[in-house]
Amino acid sequence: MLPMRTATRTDYRERIVDVVAYLAEHLDRVPDLGTLAEVGGFSPFWFxxxxxxxxxxxxxxISRRMRLERAAWRLRTTRQPLVEIAFDAGFNDQAAFTRAFRNAYGATPGRFRSEHMPAHELPSIxxxxxxxxxxPYRICLPRLEPIDMNIEYVTLEPRRYAYLRHVGPYPEIGSTFGKMADIAGPAGLVNDPEALFVGVYHNDPSATPPEELQSDxxxxxxxxxxxPDELQIGTLAGGRYAKGVHKGSYSKMGESWMAFWSTLQTTDAKPRMESPFELYINDMETTPEDELITELYAAIE
Known part of the structure; x- marks a missing residue:
């Protein structure tokens, strides 16, 4: 098993609040991820x-939204020149600031100020x-409930897989699996007793727009x-991996990945440049939903 610190929900909340407070106190510049990881006591590799x-x-x-909200508050409560507000909000020219502000608030900065529009807070998850x-900042952390996951180091041999590429939000990959199975079934790929369905996720969803995410x-x-010619061929790279296990509905997979990354960051493991993947151990058509087993893998050095 991996060595790990004891982490509680309260501990994580406090550390994330520390990071948010640091962001709020440094709105005139966006701190680099390494600095933020250090502020919260997180591993820079997984932060x-x-x-x-x-x-x-x-x-x-978050930083960008708070800068715009600060700009809106200053428009309401001060006579600070628009060009200065724009610069403080991180924009090099007033025209770019006006476009961003109008997209966020539905009004130009000048109209927002002249009509004394009341609200400065923008929608946020x-x-x-x-x-x-x-x-103190109101911080809603509904995703923070699952914290600990048992993770182990494993060494895998390279493994071939046949796939269809899915482009779009990861939760919508199910339809692509259906199309892949319609091809793999008649070709006899599912008849191999050692065959497993696999989902390979190539982009970090926290850094890539949902419509641009690519997965297999x-x-x-x-x-x-x-x-079959309709399918592409890929390889799950061999080497060391951190492995976790999700049990239950696929709809809850995001919570398990959150626990996986949260627990992994308490270790000394360093990532390799390989895409994380899921192996679906049992047949969803014959297995009760609460008994479905999915193995989660992230490549490590």
């Missing part, structure tokens, strides 16, 4: 995934907002298996 999994937004997104009084809906195949 970004852990933060986004817990909060629902990246530090850059985390409910993290600019606070002009410096009072696949099935593992032997070296001698003949692959």
């Amino acid at each position: 970004h995934r852990v933060f986004v999994a817990a909060v629902g937004e990246s530090p850059a997104t 985390s409910e993290i907002h600019f606070s002009p009084t410096g009072t 809906a696949g099935i593992t195949v032997s070296d001698t298996m003949v692959i």
